[in-house]
Amino acid sequence: MIKKITRRNFLQGVGLSAGGLTLGMQFSVANAATIEDKSFAPDVFVSIADNGQVTIISHRSEMGQGIRSSLPLLVADELEADWNRVTVEQGLGDTKYGSQNTDGSRSVRKNYIKLKQAGATARTMLQQAAAKIWSVPVSEVTIYNHQAKHKSKGMLDFKDLVKVAATLDVPSKDNLTLKTEAQHRYVGKDNMSLLDGKDIVTGRAMYGFDTELPGMKYAVIARPPVVYGKVKSYDDSETLKVPGVIKTVELPALTPPVMFKMLGGVAVIAENTWAAIKGREALKIVWEHGKNASYSTHDHEAVFIKALDDPKETPRVRGDFDAVKKTAHQIISADYHVAGLAHATMEPPAATAQIDGDIVNVWACTQTPQGAQQNVMGTLQMAKEDMANIKINVTLLGGGFGRKSKPDFVAEAAFLAKQTGLPIKVQWTREDEIKHGYYHSPSYQKLEATLDENNAVTGWYHAMVNHPIMSTFNPMAKTAGMVDLGLGDVMYDIPNIKIALGETETFMRIGWVRSVTNINNVFAAGSFTDELASARKLNPKDNLLQLIGKDQHVDLNKDKYAYSNYGENIKDYPADTARLKKVIELVAEKSGWDAKSQKNGLPKGHGIGIAAHRSFLSYVAIVVVVSTEGNKVKIEDIHMAADIGKVVNPDRVRSQLEGAAMFGASIAFYGEVTAKDGVVEQNNFNDYQLVRMHQIPKIHTYLVDSDEKPTGIGEPGVPPFAPALCNALFNATGERYRRLPLKSLTLV
Amino acid sequence: MIKLTINGKLTELDVADDMPLLWALRDVAKLTGSKYGCGKGLCGACTVHIDGQASRACITPMSYAQGKNITTIEGFSDDGEHALQQAWQKFNVAQCGYCQPGQIMSAAGLLKNNPNPSDADIDQAMSGNICRCGTYPRIREAIHHAAKTLSGEKS
Numbered sequence: 001m002i003k004k005i006t007r008r009n010f011l012q013g014v015g016l017s018a019g020g021l022t023l024g025m026q027f028s029v030a031n032a033a034t035i036e037d038k039s040f041a042p043d044v045f046v047s048i049a050d051n052g053q054v055t056i057i058s059h060r061s062e063m064g065q066g067i068r069s070s071l072p073l074l075v076a077d078e079l080e081a082d083w084n085r086v087t088v089e090q091g092l093g094d095t096k097y098g099s100q101n102t103d104g105s106r107s108v109r110k111n112y113i114k115l116k117q118a119g120a121t122a123r124t125m126l127q128q129a130a131a132k133i134w135s136v137p138v139s140e141v142t143i144y145n146h147q148a149k150h151k152s153k154g155m156l157d158f159k160d161l162v163k164v165a166a167t168l169d170v171p172s173k174d175n176l177t178l179k180t181e182a183q184h185r186y187v188g189k190d191n192m193s194l195l196d197g198k199d200i201v202t203g204r205a206m207y208g209f210d211t212e213l214p215g216m217k218y219a220v221i222a223r224p225p226v227v228y229g230k231v232k233s234y235d236d237s238e239t240l241k242v243p244g245v246i247k248t249v250e251l252p253a254l255t256p257p258v259m260f261k262m263l264g265g266v267a268v269i270a271e272n273t274w275a276a277i278k279g280r281e282a283l284k285i286v287w288e289h290g291k292n293a294s295y296s297t298h299d300h301e302a303v304f305i306k307a308l309d310d311p312k313e314t315p316r317v318r319g320d321f322d323a324v325k326k327t328a329h330q331i332i333s334a335d336y337h338v339a340g341l342a343h344a345t346m347e348p349p350a351a352t353a354q355i356d357g358d359i360v361n362v363w364a365c366t367q368t369p370q371g372a373q374q375n376v377m378g379t380l381q382m383a384k385e386d387m388a389n390i391k392i393n394v395t396l397l398g399g400g401f402g403r404k405s406k407p408d409f410v411a412e413a414a415f416l417a418k419q420t421g422l423p424i425k426v427q428w429t430r431e432d433e434i435k436h437g438y439y440h441s442p443s444y445q446k447l448e449a450t451l452d453e454n455n456a457v458t459g460w461y462h463a464m465v466n467h468p469i470m471s472t473f474n475p476m477a478k479t480a481g482m483v484d485l486g487l488g489d490v491m492y493d494i495p496n497i498k499i500a501l502g503e504t505e506t507f508m509r510i511g512w513v514r515s516v517t518n519i520n521n522v523f524a525a526g527s528f529t530d531e532l533a534s535a536r537k538l539n540p541k542d543n544l545l546q547l548i549g550k551d552q553h554v555d556l557n558k559d560k561y562a563y564s565n566y567g568e569n570i571k572d573y574p575a576d577t578a579r580l581k582k583v584i585e586l587v588a589e590k591s592g593w594d595a596k597s598q599k600n601g602l603p604k605g606h607g608i609g610i611a612a613h614r615s616f617l618s619y620v621a622i623v624v625v626v627s628t629e630g631n632k633v634k635i636e637d638i639h640m641a642a643d644i645g646k647v648v649n650p651d652r653v654r655s656q657l658e659g660a661a662m663f664g665a666s667i668a669f670y671g672e673v674t675a676k677d678g679v680v681e682q683n684n685f686n687d688y689q690l691v692r693m694h695q696i697p698k699i700h701t702y703l704v705d706s707d708e709k710p711t712g713i714g715e716p717g718v719p720p721f722a723p724a725l726c727n728a729l730f731n732a733t734g735e736r737y738r739r740l741p742l743k744s745l746t747l748v
Numbered sequence: 749m750i751k752l753t754i755n756g757k758l759t760e761l762d763v764a765d766d767m768p769l770l771w772a773l774r775d776v777a778k779l780t781g782s783k784y785g786c787g788k789g790l791c792g793a794c795t796v797h798i799d800g801q802a803s804r805a806c807i808t809p810m811s812y813a814q815g816k817n818i819t820t821i822e823g824f825s826d827d828g829e830h831a832l833q834q835a836w837q838k839f840n841v842a843q844c845g846y847c848q849p850g851q852i853m854s855a856a857g858l859l860k861n862n863p864n865p866s867d868a869d870i871d872q873a874m875s876g877n878i879c880r881c882g883t884y885p886r887i888r889e890a891i892h893h894a895a896k897t898l899s900g901e902k903s
Contacts, residue, residue, distance in 0.1 A: 064844030064881045193837060200845030201833040203781020203821035207846055210780040218775065243764060272775035273784075274767040346785050346793060346846045346880045398783070398846025399880050430786045651840050655883070659843055662882030685790040685878060693884040694871035 046075055046122050052146060052159030054081045058088050059097035060107045061367045062196070063400030064659070065714045066652030067107045069195040071115055073649060077186040078119025078179055081158075082146040088195055093369025093392030102367045103405045103512070104566065105616035105712025108648055112710045120176040122165075129165035130156055181646065181707070190650045196396065207398045208350035208365025209427060216352065216423040217246060219416050220276040223265040223436050226289040226678035227508055228254055234266050238282035244275025248283070249419050251412065256475040258509050260375045260408045263436060267416055273427060289678060295507035297340065297442060297674040304444040307465045307502035308335075313479055316488040316561035319496035321450075324459040328450035332535050336447070336524035337739040338722075339672035341440035341513050342688055347398020348433035349409035352425040353417035360390045360414055365397040367405035379411040380418055390414075401514040401663075406438050434688050435680040438511025439673050441467035443480075443520040447528040450496070455536045457547060460494045462487060462525060465502030466517065467510045478503040484564045486521030486615060486719055489556055491575055493549030497559065508675060514663060515718035518615045523740060526611035526723025530730065539597055540610055540727060541588050551578040566617050573617045573709065579643050582704060583621040584612045587641035590702050591623040597731070605629055606636065607732025611723035618716040619643040619704075622661070622724040628732045632748045635665065635697055635725070643704035644711045654701040657717040661699055664721025666690045668740055669747045695747050750810045754779070755823025761810070769813045770794045770805035773820060781821035781849045785878065792877030795850040795857075796820045802857025821849035824856065831897040832856055835890040843881030851877050855891050864895055 047055045056075045062068040072088045075081075091097055099110070123143050130148035131138040133156065142149050149155045186192060199205040224230060230253040239245055246269045253264040266283055270276035325331060351364035353376075360380065366372045369392040376382075376390045397404055413426040428436075443466035450459035468481030480501040488499045513519070533543035553574035556563035565573060588594065588610065595601050596608045605628050612621035625637035640657045647653055670689040674681050682688040726737045729745075737745075749760045754777060763772045768787075773779045773796070782805055785793030789807040796805045797819040824830055828837075832852050835841075842848045851874070858865055858873035865873070870891050879887070 062844075064842075066843070194840050194842060196845060197837045197840065197842060198828050198833075200842045200848050201821075201836045201852060202825075202828040203779075203849045205845050206780070207783075209784060210774075212778060212780070272763070272767070272771055274764065274771040274775070277787075344880055346791070346844065346878065347783070396846075397844060399844045401880075427784070430788075430791075655840065655843055655881075655886075658885060659882030662884065663880075666880075684788055685786050686788070690878050690880060691884075692875045692878060693887065694868075694875045696882070696884045698885045698888075 046079065046118050048122065048158055048162050050159060050162055052085060052157055052162065054079065054086045054158070056086060056088050057091045059091035059100050061100070061102040061369070061394050061397055061400065063102065063367065063397035063404065065656055066194065066649060067102070069192065070108065070649040070652055071111055072195070073186040073192060074112065074115035075119040077184050078116045079123050080143045080145060083186060085146055090394050093373045093394065095370060100369050101371060101405065102400070103402060105618070105714040105716060106566070107712065108710050109617065109712055112648070116178050117173060117176060120178050121171060124171045124176060125165040125168050126158060126161045128168050129161040132164055133161070187648050188646070188650065192649060192651060206395050207347050208363065208395045209347055209398065211352040211363040211395065211425055213352060213354055213423040216425055217269050217271065217420070218273045218276045219267045219269050219424050219426045220273070220280050220429060221251065221265050221267045221412060221426065221432070222280050222283050222285055223263040223432065224287055224289070225435070226292045227258065227263070228256070228290045228292055230264065230288045230290065231266060232286040232288045234286065235284040236266070238284070239268055239279040242275055242279045242282055244271040245279040246270055247420070249416055251415060258472050260371065260406050260411065262379065262408060262411050262415060267412070269416065269420060269422070269424065277429065292507040293678040295678045296676050298676070303504055304442070304465050307504050308444045308446050308463055310502065311463050311500035312503045313501040314498060315483045315501060316497060316499040316559050318559035321459045321461050321496040321498035324450050324496045325448070328458065329453045330451040330535065331448060332451065332532060333446070333448045334528055334531055334736070334738055336445045336527060338443050338520035338523055339741060340442040340674065341519070341667060341671045342434050342437045342673050342682070343401045343403035343513055344433065344688060344690060345399030345401055345403050348428035348430055349404065350425065350427045351410040351413035352423065353413035354423035355417050355421065358386065358389050361393070362391065362410060362414060363393045363395055364407070364410045364413070365395050365404055366392065366407055366410060367397065367400045368407060369394050371405065372407035372410040375407045375411045376414040379415050402512040403438065406511055430684045434673070434682050434684060437673070438472065438509045440513035440516070440519060441510050443517070445520065445524040447524055449528070449532055451535065457494050457532060459496040460490065460492060461498045461500070462490065463500035463502065464521060465504055466520070467504065467506040467508065469510050469512060471506035472510055478505060482517035485516050486518035486525065486613060488561055489563060489575065489614070490525060491554050491577055491580060491614060492547040494547065507678060515615060515715035518613065518715070518719035519667060522611070522613045522719035523722045526613065526720060527726050527736070527738065529611070530609065530723070530727040531736065541584065541593055541597065544584060544610065544612065545581055548577050548581055568617060573711070575614060579619045580612060580614055583619045583641040583643050584610070586702050586704060587621040587623050587639050590641065590700065591637070591639035593623055596625070603627070605732060607728040607730065609724045609727025609729070609731055611720040611727060613716070613719045615716045615719055617711040618713060620657070620716045620720055622720040624721070624724040624728045626725065626728045626732055628729065631745050633729065633745050634748050635695065637697055638699045639702070640699065640717060641702040641704065642713060642717065643706050643708070644713050645706050645708035646710040647703055648710060650703060653703060653713045656713040657701045658699045660715070660717025661721050662691050662696055664718050665696065665725070665747070668722040668725050668742055669745070670741050672741050691747065750814050752813050752815060753817045755819060763810050765809060765811040767810050768806050769796070769808040769810060769818070772810055773805060779820050779822050783846055783850060785847065791847070792854055793847045793850040795853040795877065797853060797857065800860065802854050821853060824853065830856070831894040831901070832859070832890070835894040835897065838893065839886045839890045841883050841886040841890050843883055847877060847879045851879065851887055855887070855894070858891070859895055859898060863899055865891065
């Protein structure tokens with residue numbers, strides 16, 4: 001349902017002028033509500049001003065994935081707008097947009113058709129307006145590049161059509177003609193420039209850290225070193241002597257569950273960031289650390305390993321693995337470990353809040369403005385009816401990776417603004433970000449496979465234990481979580497499959513990090529697959545293709561398995577083995593796999609490895625070439641092939657793949673968060689390292705020319721990287737690397 | 749009061765001697781183009797030019813910056829027309845973009861001393877600048893391109 005919007009305050013709410021033509025889109029056909037109705041919940045707005053300028057609202061958060069460039073392309077293309085006359089405005093947090101939660105690699109998947117319809121609706125109305133002005137049949141009017149054209153009447157600019165178009169009825173969705181792929185002028189083209197490209201290179205781009213308000217003060221917070229720790233007492237006398245420090249404010253202690261609540265501690269409010277930091281250093285706080293102070297990552301390894309051997313749940317069971325294991329000709333077994341990980345966004349969390357009467361204005365680098373709204377509502381104990389009084393302005397995000405979908409930092413800003421009556425910017429230092437994260441849990445995994453006398457794989461067992469993400473929402477949750485992300489959804493055509501989960505308690509905040517548990521599950525499964533190639537004396541690519549088997553849509557709802565398929569019906573987005581094999585074959589062909597993977601196919605000390613995985617409904621295969629000299633490793637070459645269905649913005653898809661490889665390389669060589677006595681031991685980029693420029697070669701990316709439904713690419717490039725790398729290391733050295741990070745090796 | 753020249757303008761800032769230049773630029777001079785990433789000189793997001801040399805503003809105390817000539821990304825060119833800024837846009841280098849002002853200021857420091865850098869020269873000069881999104885290969889490409897443009901301008 002698409003409606004014209006005329007109510008002035010509605011327009012002001014999204015920063016648009018009331019002139020011209022504005023279309024609000026509502027796609028839930030169930031209730032076609034009027035604009036005055038509260039239930040009107042549009043996904044996106046297109047507006048055309050009297051001067052012909054097109055404004056498109058971007059309702060998703062931009063964190064480097066290019067969504068502010070990509071989504072508006074769909075609208076502008078269908079609208080036949082001149083891209084130079086398009087402005088993109090960032091939408092406030094508001095349920096009228098539908099979900100704004102920018103995670104799960106789903107912005108394009110969820111909005112592709114909606115946005116095309118938005119553009120086509122406006123185009124159709126402009127076409128009708130031109131026909132009316134010229135008194136000619138609509139069919140004789142064409143719309144191209146911000147103009148209507150007629151063979152005898154000439155042409156009219158959008159600005160000449162807006163007033164008449166605004167008087168027309170909105171065409172129904174059924175009466176829209178969407179462009180074909182071939183008719184697209186922007187969508188799918190590789191030469192689209194970045195919307196924020198110039199602002200970024202001139203320093204004008206505004207991130208959460210960059211908000212400045214009149215009278216604004218700066219806050220840094222001394223948070224409890226241990227989760228659920230409390231301030232027993234504190235002395236701020238030295239703090240208050242620091243020039244520029246205004247005051248200190250104690251935050252309420254955290255109570256279970258952690259959710260997105262504030263961690264507690266003491267905030268230092270100052271005239272500038274430096275004074276706040278110095279003031280924090282001068283605080284004398286006596287902490288009551290609480291029971292999590294008994295946790296040490298190192299000691300908990302034994303608990304994990306015990307839990308791994310005694311799994312409590314088997315969420316997917318095909319055939320009878322235990323039986324086949326008893327009669328197997330050969331059993332292959334290996335254990336894997338991936339350490340805990342921090343997000344390490346280049347911009348740490350930051351939020352600014354200002355209370356203006358009943359209104360709470362917030363500026364934040366959040367992936368989830370509506371989640372931030374709810375979190376502020378809860379923190380300030382506001383009534384649900386007043387939710388609209390909380391205005392979440394989404395700044396650019398200096399990286400997100402899942403950290404900024406947890407709005408704890410927004411709650412802190414709102415709380416301090418309320419307590420002090422001042423506009424407050426809360427900035428997390430790097431140390432804050434590393435030491436108080438929502439971590440990717442350390443994990444332990446056991447894989448077993450059975451071979452028959454013909455070397456066929458007859459059984460696959462994959463057990464995993466981690467601190468579940470669910471513990472963030474339910475402190476009682478113990479069973480390892482996220483079985484659907486690279487664990488239960490194994491696509492191999494093996495007759496006996498058993499997936500198992502262990503249990504353990506959780507002592508830190510756990511959250512999702514780019515590609516989530518696919519990181520550890522696919523590291524283990526992708527590495528173990530390569531171990532099977534060795535056991536079966538097969539080329540790793542051939543082994544991989546054989547395990548995947550025939551072309552089919554794998555029914556992941558069989559085998560006592562309730563598979564969530566990233567929230568989509570598996571009939572609409574099947575687990576398609578043909579697509580998985582295609583990306584493997586593509587990356588193999590382009591990387592010269594067949595020649596290089598032969599004995600002596602590469603120089604001495606070199607190795608080549610491959611891994612592939614379907615995640616977030618997208619298919620990615622990666623080939624990595626390494627060279628080794630003693631314990632020194634150099635990444636020589638990276639090849640990545642992806643099938644994400646129809647591609648909206650190929651350049652941004654490639655950039656996400658490139659970034660995913662580097663994210664994967666950082667995980668493989670460096671990623672490790674550990675706690676001792678409940679306190680995270682890492683601090684900054686010296687002890688939580690990330691890959692640097694000299695360590696990364698040119699990255700080759702290949703996109704499958706696909707007519708399938710579009711899916712996302714923010715995350716799917718990450719999971720296959722680490723196994724492809726470690727398989728290459730095996731090929732180079734004959735050593736298996738089953739624990740990440742690779743502490744015995746140095747990346748040069 | 750500490751006097752220094754910021755982007756060609758003589759400026760007086762009422763800040764503590766030990767305040768790092770980064771916070772003076774961001775919080776006091778309200779130039780937010782230089783970014784905070786680590787506060788320890790580990791990531792390069794805060795890179796500015798001090799008397800023409802690429803330097804980490806987050807570990808440069810104001811007592812040192814006093815009397816110096818500071819160039820930030822805002823003053824690097826009038827409107828983004830420097831060859832590096834153009835090349836950055838041509839290759840769509842940025843992802844989130846947060847580290848890129850620092851990357852560009854470091855790259856400018858490199859090209860000043862070495863107008864025709866090799867891949868290895870670039871890697872060495874730029875390895876102090878972290879990009880979490882993973883734009884390194886494109887940065888390398890953009891620097892080569894800008895170097896060519898600049899040498900063409902000179903010849």
